[in-house]
Amino acid sequence: MTDATASAQPARVFSLARIEGALPWIALGLVGLLLPLLDDSYIGVIAQRAYIYWILSAGLNLVVGYAGQIAIGWVSMLTLGAYATASLTAGNATPPWHPYLALVAGGALGAVFGVVVGLPALRLRTFYFAMTTLGFATIVTQVALAWKSVTGGGVGTPGPVFPWPFEPGWGFYYFCFFLAALATWMTANIASSRFGRALVAIRDAEVAAEASGIAKPRLLVAVFLFAGALGGVAGGLFSSLQSYITPDAFTFEMSVLFFIAILIGGRGSILGPALGTIILTALPEFAAPLVQWSTFLYAALLLVIVLVIPGGIADLLDYRNRRPLEQHREIVARPELLSRVLDKRSERNAIALTGVSLHFGGVRAIDGLDLEIRSGEVHGLIGPNGSGKTTTLNVISGYYRPNAGQLKLNGADLPFDRPQARAGYRIARTFQTPRLVGGASVLENVMIGGMVDGSGSFAESMLSLPRHHRDEKRLKEAALLALATVGLEQLAPVRADRLQHSELRFMEIARALMLRPAFLLLDEPAAGLSAEEIRRLGALIKAISREGTGVLLVEHHADLIFDICDRVTVLNLGKTLAAGTPDEIRSHREVVSAYLGA
């Protein structure tokens, strides 16, 4: 098979999928555009409410569905936007603003507080963020009740009336419709960009995301700004639709509605949550006797979804990923493609550890280790379990800060504690247990590895500007090439969690290759592979090093080590037991007795 067919075939599958994916949106858009022909103002109001809820949920979907951050109190953004727009227009605290300007201000306020509420999510575990959003929602309502001069307190304040061209009635209807369409378009752009993939990576494989150079705080701040702004704008529209707002209008239950719409729809989908929002908005209108039970039923639904179908409707409808895969798949790596994947590196680089020690409590995981990894060489790191191999790798890739010693790249210090900065130095790694983004395709998993090579900004991706398309095209081509190199190109469109263990190992190597690494750190890549696969893996690793990449290979398979390594370091209890060429190590008496066996 030639390279051309290898990359062309999955590409065709994807463009077919894109057309298929657009059909429901076209249908929804047509229904929305033509709905006013019915001339039924009751249906119009329900539709407007659905659009407004969706504007908020579209942004929230990136936070909840993509980034996996459990924002249960996002209704607070709706409240903020509604009160800002309403009280600025009414002139409660300032001279009256023009309604459209006030709506923009509502969006801006939502953006600011989206970030404020999101701050704990940048560092802390899920529950803290959930609690912060809940607390914020509680407090915003309390403030709305207490700050009578601006919000009108419990009595409330009138909502804005937008003048021509979006005056109340069908004018306002189209305003909501177009803003909802715009919000959908922007979130879809982000979702399908490298930023969307990075969000999913943070959700499913945070450690791997860091190793690929994804800076979680920066990315999440951008998403919180965006989701907060959409929430604020939705609030401004909501206050106009309600025509009069009181704190009672913004119950915590509404938050649950947004949240459940997203979960029902499915995480990592946009169509699913959109349908979920429409259904949940419309349902109580058609089941009048159940209205007082609606929140109870939503909550019950949430419980059922979490316990029974955590993937949501999108998962149930994902028929493409239920087609059986070919049974006896073989991974045939093609190292000859490496010259196109990697930059030919002629410069001599080296990562040097001198006197590195790291203690976990009383345990000395590494104890005064010296190690040098040079370009163009495979450096084996072997030793019994607990001898400090993986810990060494984690020090180099920035996850651990040693208690003593130096870590230098070409003579300059490599900063500790900053794993997400390693990708910038072209240091790539794989993991002992493959860290995959299960819900994403193999291709997307590999594309994550090229995150740092994108040139377009978040805003450019959101607006689908040319640099975004150039990035996407280049990343996709590079990822298909990397997949072809490791021998997985046939599996590019398949969900990663359907792969076999050995395939995941090769997928991780492809992801690492996306970085065009100067150094590649492999953590037991041969574990769980068959003898034949290990042989192919060995040839691939050797070929990678011959392109000028320095490889650190942590392994237990002695045959593989002695086959492909240029130099070997043997660790025991965190100390170097021996170091030298494979031949020297093989005949080293202590190594033989301590580790290799006679």
Place this chain on the structure above:
Amino acid sequence: MLESIVSYGLAVGAVYALIGITYNVMFSASRVFSFTAGMLGMLGGVLGALFITKFGLPVIVGLVLVLACGALLGIVTEILTVRPVLKSIEQHLYVLSTLAFALMVQQLTAIEWGTEAQPFPRLIPIGPGWLDQQFWLPMLACAVTIVGLELLYRKTLIGRAFLAIAEDSYAARALGLPETRLRMASFALAGMIGTLAGFTGAEMLLAFFGNQSILNFYGFVPVALGGMGSNRGAVIGGLALGLFQQAANFLVGGIFAAVAVFVVFIIVLLLRPEGLAGAATARRV
């Protein structure tokens, strides 16, 4: 004014502290923060008013029934929302499962009990001022709970088993401790503590379904301040929060009090995520 700030602040603070302890007891046994803590607090008030005012039962019978309901709800929480999630790979789903269950109970309360705040009966007719039960009852409940938990954890075998599970559930299971049953017992205990908080604080907070989200948040603040799992931290944090809130309420108004609590909460979370007194880091790679 000082007297009312202190008495009211300590009383509210004691309720927050008890809800914080409720979070902690569930967390220790399962590593799960459950949104049912605020629900239990809310139900303590509503069920108390239901049994004593509506049904006219004697106070002590009412209290016992409320605590029994709390224990039952704790067990249901464990079986329905915690156990299945602990088995799955995505353990953080507990946030959603416990929230969903708490919301179902809250909505049921809103429908059956009503959405208006209703008065809670005066149980011990002495007072006014400091002697008024609404001030000392929550503090008494808090003290009894703390002493009771200390005795349970230090002096009894089952208490030591609780501690073992909290310290290292894997090793505890390997020693043959019945982890699931102990977890269920912990949730039952948490159910009683949570409803006790609501019961004793209800004359002040009223029997109101909306107390749930307020208690969920203000009861979690002491846990975040004092470090998760630390009951002493929760009591100090809870009382401090209550005093601060009341002082701010009286001196500068409710808007400032609410905003200030939130700001302090976020700042502490960002600067000392392990709490002002705690220390915990986990290996990730």
